[in-house]
Amino acid sequence: MRRMLRRMLIADDDMHLRKLVSTYAELEGFQCQEAENAQEAIDLLDKTDFDILILDIMMPGKDGFEALAEIREHSQIPVIMLTARSEEYDKLLGFNLGADDYVSKPFSPKELMARVNAVLKRTGSAPNMILQFGDLRIQIDARLVEIGEKTINLPPKEFDLLVKLAQNEHIVLTREQLLETVWGYEYHGDTRTVDSHVKSLREHLGDRRKLIQTVWGVGYKFEYRE
Template identity: 70%
Template sequence: MPKLLIVDDDIHLRKLVLTYAELDGYQCEEAENGHKAIEKVNNTQFDIVVLDVMMPGLDGFETLGEIRRESQLPVIMLTSRSEEYDKLLGFNLGADDYLAKPFSPRELMARIGAVLKRCGNKSSDKLIFGELCISPGSRAVNIGEKAFNLPPKEFDLLLYLVQNERLVLSREQLLNKVWGYEYYGDARTVDTHIKSLREHLGEYRKVIQTTWGVGYKFEYN
């Protein structure tokens, strides 16, 4: 039974999400603020977190940042703010999905299911390119003896590019496949993630190649 943490200072919203989640077979816990959420994440094994942005004290972005220091746990963010900047900030901090309030509880459950499916269906076989080793099951990347965890969207981008080695993928294809649904924002968000991913890959940055006017591809020579 998947375990869900619902983080929101609005008790009525927490109970609404909890009701729908339990009907769909999830085991749920609640946290009314960011500090409680971090405490629960550090002490309990969750499968996914639904995290509100606008909370007093530690807001959702700060909470996500703290979670990402130690964990690649899938996180879906909720917010009453619809500005594209907020969405990009959430994704750059490592959010797996982003849903604006007011929202349909059924849509939220569908997105939870999609994120879990995407994160849970990774092959456990290692992908090796020279000293670059990618482990889909553990979502870990090694270069030689150096191991590091990529932010979730960067790892998903890398894995999808690797799974389509030598194929040029457009920004729209990457947004649709990696985010798991049609994304209507600025396709340049892919460029931001690719730039950060290349910085993380260091000496292997050149395996992600740009095809000008089209998109990106993974190619190891």
């Protein structure tokens, strides 16, 4: 597969929150690094190129506002700030310092990822969202699947399922993970829903059906070999 790798830095002193965001971001095709305080985030930004920064405001030592002001002296990386407060002053200060968006705690990880993708598109930082596996081509923004010169018309959920698996090539995704990320975290359905959609998706893919492999007792993975 040939696609652009997206890198995310998550700066928050709450380890469990960092892991939660990282889990959902990786399912969206991001490679994540974590920082437990503002200074560590600043140091990582000096050493590594990231596509977006998730920055908590309330951290020990430097807070998010101080970190953002320092970062903006030399970087225009898109920044989404996390806050447990909803005061208008805080948001205005963050925007004046150069924040691209705000998310208030507690938040839905899916909403955060939607905001991440919206910010990347708005700032022109989003990569060309095309996944290519041999003659299978997935145009994410256009919601178009092609095999060679043939267009494959997939129902919406099958398309979303194919994208999720393809974005996580070689990674086994459990049925529960697929339910949460494709059908929605609040979806209360039987995991057999995933199985039935995978079966239908394979039928639509025809000769390329073997790209989606069953990992018995666990879930599914997308596996392409030239």
